[in-house]
Amino acid sequence: MSKFSHLELQPADEFNDLRIKLANDSDPNKIDVSAGVYRGEDGDSFTLPVVRKAKHLYHEENYGHDYTFCLGLPEFVQNAAKVAVGETAVSKKLVASCQTIGGTGACHLGALFLSQSSGYKNFYLGIPAWPNYFPLIKQAGGTVTTYSYYDTDNKCVDFDAMVTQLNTAPAKSVFILQLCCHNPTAADLTIEQWSQVAEIMKKRDLIPFFDAAYQGFASGSTETDGLPIQKFIELGCEVIVCQSFSKNLGLYGERLGCLHVVVSDASNTPLVSDQLRYLFRAECSSSPAYGARLMALITKSDELFAQWKKDLQDVSVRLRTIRDTVYKLITEKYKTPGTWEHVKTQRGLFWYSGLTEAQSKKLLEEYHVFLPKNGRVNVAGLNDNNIDAFCAAFDAVVRN
Numbered sequence: 001m002s003k004f005s006h007l008e009l010q011p012a013d014e015f016n017d018l019r020i021k022l023a024n025d026s027d028p029n030k031i032d033v034s035a036g037v038y039r040g041e042d043g044d045s046f047t048l049p050v051v052r053k054a055k056h057l058y059h060e061e062n063y064g065h066d067y068t069f070c071l072g073l074p075e076f077v078q079n080a081a082k083v084a085v086g087e088t089a090v091s092k093k094l095v096a097s098c099q100t101i102g103g104t105g106a107c108h109l110g111a112l113f114l115s116q117s118s119g120y121k122n123f124y125l126g127i128p129a130w131p132n133y134f135p136l137i138k139q140a141g142g143t144v145t146t147y148s149y150y151d152t153d154n155k156c157v158d159f160d161a162m163v164t165q166l167n168t169a170p171a172k173s174v175f176i177l178q179l180c181c182h183n184p185t186a187a188d189l190t191i192e193q194w195s196q197v198a199e200i201m202k203k204r205d206l207i208p209f210f211d212a213a214y215q216g217f218a219s220g221s222t223e224t225d226g227l228p229i230q231k232f233i234e235l236g237c238e239v240i241v242c243q244s245f246s247k248n249l250g251l252y253g254e255r256l257g258c259l260h261v262v263v264s265d266a267s268n269t270p271l272v273s274d275q276l277r278y279l280f281r282a283e284c285s286s287s288p289a290y291g292a293r294l295m296a297l298i299t300k301s302d303e304l305f306a307q308w309k310k311d312l313q314d315v316s317v318r319l320r321t322i323r324d325t326v327y328k329l330i331t332e333k334y335k336t337p338g339t340w341e342h343v344k345t346q347r348g349l350f351w352y353s354g355l356t357e358a359q360s361k362k363l364l365e366e367y368h369v370f371l372p373k374n375g376r377v378n379v380a381g382l383n384d385n386n387i388d389a390f391c392a393a394f395d396a397v398v399r400n
Contacts, residue, residue: 014131014372022370030368031390033381036183036349037252038217038315041383048250048315050307054294063293067286070277072099072258076292079299080258083222084212084243089233095262096272098280099287102255103213103244104132109259109279110209110240111140114174117275120207122173126150126162128374130183130211133176142174150185155342155354157187166197171205174240180225181214181348184376188218188347194228202235209240216248218347220316221309238264245295247349248312254291319348322379325387326351333388334395351377359397367393 040046126149148161330336355375363369
């Protein structure tokens with residue numbers, strides 16, 4: 001008998017299964033609005049113009065293929081920190097950072113650091129949420145308490161429920177906070193609400209754990225989208241920031257991320273940095289260099305950095321344009337029953353449409369529209385060639 005016959009199958013991964021079904025679907029008119037990938041008008045993953053320019057510069061150099069440092073490529077890490085938490089905290093040496101394997105790796109390392117190194121094991125998570133938080137925190141040795149994040153009736157953040165949880169959680173509890181373009185609801189806090197959350201967390205000695213997966217996609221500006229983090233730092237909060245460049249640089253397959261820990265006393269920065277080094281060494285040793293070198297090239301060039309800012313603004317404008325088109329089609333052309341203003345008020349890649357699981361299943365099985373069962377739509381999967389067909393199918397499943 002095999003020594004592994006006692007193992008049991010783990011819960012299915014919905015998005016992995018969707019990708020397999022999508023690959024096996026031969027319908028030429030299939031529509032993919034599933035995974036959180038920014039796609040261009042041709043339906044493919046979009047390469048930002050700034051990345052094309054940086055790749056050209058990269059290939060003019062001979063960087064070789066040696067390992068990078070355990071904490072990452074220094075010129076990448078420092079500039080990534082400035083994007084995530086601002087130049088002031090970096091200049092005051094209040095930030096310990098470690099390059100990670102994507103944003104998921106940053107979240108995992110952050111959870112390990114809090115749970116195993118620091119002893120903070122109680123995590124609070126507003127739901128619905130990115131499903132990977134649950135196994136990630138479990139593997140790190142933490143426990144998850146959930147609360148309501150989304151007001152289904154009003155299609156906005158359930159702020160009262162969030163404040164209630166913040167005011168009742170034990171001190172030193174960790175709250176996972178998505179910075180912007182919330183996954184899956186696309187409903188974000190206002191800057192006034194963020195200020196209130198920061199004040200409560202400071203007063204009650206709670207730990208903010210930011211997931212900055214979509215910084216730059218909400219407003220078109222990394223600075224504007226990063227303002228909530230600045231609110232916490234200004235109040236003297238110690239902050240965890242899990243950063244991803246999958247979206248805002250389009251480097252999905254390069255797995256480029258970074259974890260930043262902002263401390264209140266610069267004398268503690270080396271201690272935190274060494275803990276991150278120790279944890280990451282045991283897990284990965286070092287991170288991939290290619291994406292980090294591209295980001296370093298972009299951030300050290302005024303011309304490329306300006307191009308990146310323009311690219312993000314263009315992405316943000318296009319996402320809003322797609323939302324406006326969807327709204328116009330389903331309210332004017334198809335007159336779809338229901339209230340659909342939230343397609344315009346939600347932000348980023350996603351539209352939390354409100355479709356039921358049965359309706360989402362029907363879209364997939366009868367109309368070859370690939371989306372998760374919670375009805376979340378990646379609006380970047382829509383373009384001039386398929387947006388009308390999508391809205392027609394959407395209308396059909398809502399009516400029936």
